[in-house]
Amino acid sequence: MQSLVYDTKIDRAAASAVAGTTTITGSIFDMADFESCVFAVLGCHVAASGNYIKVEQGAESDLSDAADLEGSKVVCTVADNLVGVEIKKPTDRYLRAWFFRGTSTAVEAMICIRHGARKLPVTNSGEGDWEFHASPAEGTA
Secondary structure (H helix, E strand, O other): OOOHHHHOEEEEEEOOEEEEOOOEEOOOEEOOOOOEEEEEEEEEOOOOOOEEEEEEEEOOOOOOOOEEOOOOOEEOOOOOEEEEEEEEOOOOOEEEEEEEEOOOEEEOEEEEEEEOOOOOOOOOOOOOOOOOOOOOOOOOO
């Protein structure tokens, strides 16, 4: 049975940031056991061409060999919305997203959702509390 809780790995890539123009650097994610990855910035509060997400990849775990992924730049065009990008079958093992703030904006969070796991079930410990319920009966939550 398919489940986001057991079939995907959901992590915080970067914490919230108050309004500003500094670049937000995401964490580095290992794609060895996954086929695809979605990076999403929650709460891009100002739509502007200078506010965008992009992704880089590399073979080294510290991304000292990082290179931008062609076409991965996605501009925030709608205020108070999500902006994101999916990378399927990256050619290197490690990925990281960056969120550039050319126009002052606050960001609620950046998340990383890795899916297409080669080993199931995936454990989502450490990034919140998760439960899975299939066809639950009605009643007290």
